[in-house]
Amino acid sequence: MMADSKELRLPSYGGQAVMEGVMMRGKQHVAMAVRAQNGEILTYEEELPALYRSKWMNVPFLRGVLSLWDSLNLGMRFLTKSSNMASGKDEQIEGKDLVFAVILSLVLGIGLFFLLPALVTGWLEAPLGLKSSGSLGTLVSNLIEGLIRLALLITYLTIVGRMPEIRRVFSYHGAEHKTINAFEAGAKLTPANVSKFSLVHPRCGTSFMLTLVLISILFFSLLGPLPLHWRLLTRLLLLPIVSGLAYEYIRIAARHMDNSAFVRALIKPNLALQKLTTREPSEDMLEVSIRAFNLMYEAEQKGVQGESE
Secondary structure, eight states: OOOOOOOOSSOOOEEEEETTEEEEEOSSEEEEEEEOTTSOEEEEEEEOOGGGGSGGGGSTTHHHHHHHHHHHHHHHHHHHHHHHHHHTOOOOOOHHHHHHHHHHHHHHHHIIIIIHHHHHHHHHHHHHTOTTSHHHHHHHHHHHHHHHHHHHHHHHHHHHTTSHHHHHHHHHHHHHHHHHHHHHTTOOOOHHHHTTSOSOOTTOHHHHHHHHHHHHHHHHHTTOSOOHHHHHHHHHHTHHHHHHHHHHHHHHHHHHGGGOHHHHHHTHHHHHHGGGTOOOOOHHHHHHHHHHHHHHHHHHHHHHHHHHO
16 A cells, blocks of 8 residues: 555555565554564564655655655565565565666566556557547557557466465455554554454555556656657656546545545545455454554654654
8 A cells, every 4th residue: 555645634655565464554653573493473664764754755846756756666675674584584685786676677667557558459459440540549549558458467467366375465455554554543453443444445556556647647648649659759758747536536536535425436446446456354464464554653653753752
């Protein structure tokens, strides 16, 4: 789940499922709890870089791009660290190797989910007669591109979700959502209490991906008909803008969903897609998620107390 800096009745915390555990992120600290092979819960906590508290994270649209990079950078590092903690090995990805891994993930993701649909649609425009259909043809072309992108996303999530290791990660993802939902509801964080809460959450990264697909259809339709090379180039260069729009949409929807039936109806597809990336967690998974949240929350509270002294 992507972290969010908005101001609500309660702070908006986020997190991510990792290998055999959960990472929870606040405004100043990040903490992780992992179930080791011997059954022990191992924990790790660190202070976030100054960027997270800088004025740049309050700039609309820019904060969405920064959050996307953060989700990849921090997520990749903690996935590696969690795997080491769970297995007892010590094979860290750091420095240049981490940057390379993040950039490679970006390149593969952009190539598969943005450039490939644009390329396929560009090839289909002439046979389907869309180039000669004016603005309607442009809209239909972008709709086809968006549907291909959505189909690739759903197919990918469905396939990886069948892998036993990923199914466990998705269960920890469900545990993370339930823990955040329980906290935001003011419930005491025990496995019995947390298990009663929903598997879905409006600020989830899965919701962000679906929103990104839908906004891209509308946004790219405004560009009009384009030659294939310009179509590919615009998808690449304008991705940060589309990502920023998707992030702001998710942020606003999460803020108003409790008070607006219209917003709740609007985000139902986002929540439905999360069924592909969440599974019901076991009690021991909830214990891990709660441990991660409590460790992060305690560090956050110490930071607040330190600032007030």
